[in-house]
Amino acid sequence: MKVIYKVWLDNNGKAFGEGPYELLKRVEQTQSLHQAANQMGMAYSKAGQSFGSRSKGSVFPCLDRKVGGRSGGGSQITARAKNLMKHYEGFRKMWKKAMRKSYRRHFGYLEEGVSI
Amino acid sequence: MKVIYKVWLDNNGKAFGEGPYELLKRVEQTQSLHQAANQMGMAYSKAGQSFGSRSKGSVFPCLDRKVGGRSGGGSQITARAKNLMKHYEGFRKMWKKAMRKSYRRHFGYLEEGVSI
Numbered sequence: 119m120k121v122i123y124k125v126w127l128d129n130n131g132k133a134f135g136e137g138p139y140e141l142l143k144r145v146e147q148t149q150s151l152h153q154a155a156n157q158m159g160m161a162y163s164k165a166g167q168s169f170g171s172r173s174k175g176s177v178f179p180c181l182d183r184k185v186g187g188r189s190g191g192g193s194q195i196t197a198r199a200k201n202l203m204k205h206y207e208g209f210r211k212m213w214k215k216a217m218r219k220s221y222r223r224h225f226g227y228l229e230e231g232v233s234i
Numbered sequence: 235m236k237v238i239y240k241v242w243l244d245n246n247g248k249a250f251g252e253g254p255y256e257l258l259k260r261v262e263q264t265q266s267l268h269q270a271a272n273q274m275g276m277a278y279s280k281a282g283q284s285f286g287s288r289s290k291g292s293v294f295p296c297l298d299r300k301v302g303g304r305s306g307g308g309s310q311i312t313a314r315a316k317n318l319m320k321h322y323e324g325f326r327k328m329w330k331k332a333m334r335k336s337y338r339r340h341f342g343y344l345e346e347g348v349s350i
Contacts, residue, residue: 121325122249123241125333127341133238209237209340216332217241224325225243 121221125213127206129178139206141165142180142195146203151181151193178202237337241329243322245294255322257281258296258311262319267297267309294318 126135137158144154155165166183180199184191195203242251253274260270271281282299296315300307311319 119243119245121241122244123239125237125239127235128238129235205340209336212336212339213329213333216336217329220325220328220332223328224321 119225121217121225123217125210134202134206138180139203142199142203145181145193146195146200149192149194151183154193235341237333237341239333241326250318250322254284254296255319257284258315258319261297261309262311262316265308265310267299270309 124135126133128134141154141158141160144157145151148154148157151165152162155162158165178198180196180202181193182196183193240251242249244250257270257274257276260273261267264270264273267281268278271278274281294314296312296318297309298312299309
């Protein structure tokens with residue numbers, strides 16, 4: 119027996135969870151939406167729609183994108199996105215710990231290969 | 235902003251979460267799988283597959299079913315199912331409380347219409 123969960127934030131129908139978090143994290147590291155999307159096996163256009171300045175699919179604009187130019191363009195995450203990620207990390211850490219504890223407390227007697 | 239979650243237990247690919255819990259609860263109250271399925275707008279055959287003595291879809295056999303007879307048959311939940319429900323209730327209460335607390339701690343500043 120194990121517990122399985124999906125948890126995400128929702129802002130008027132726009133979602134923020136593990137996938138968007140992971141993509142932003144990679145943009146932060148690589149300063150490139152192209153590379154971030156590549157690393158995740160995701161189409162660049164899809165990644166762009168999720169986090170572009172128009173933020174069709176995002177909780178709010180998360181990326182500053184530069185197209186072309188001397189350095190060949192690039193992407194940076196916004197201060198607001200950085201803040202969201204920080205809070206998301208704290209939130210995730212806290213509830214995951216509680217989930218493990220709740221499971222152990224109530225199903226410890228069945229425990230075998232818990233996947234959290 | 236609000237948090238959305240789906241949480242269930244998994245036993246070798248067989249799931250137990252809100253739907254199965256609710257169905258068992260209603261069988262316990264009505265002593266009838268027919269009535270329980272009806273109340274949930276669920277096909278009797280589907281409910282039966284989920285929780286029959288062969289327990290194709292269930293974590294383990296959850297129902298004792300009597301077909302026909304003087305009183306017209308009926309269903310009761312097994313002692314094992316009762317135990318599972320009790321633990322599930324405690325588990326759910328504990329992690330839900332922690333989820334609310336984690337959200338408030340990390341996103342309280344955005345809070346508006348949290349749906350948990």
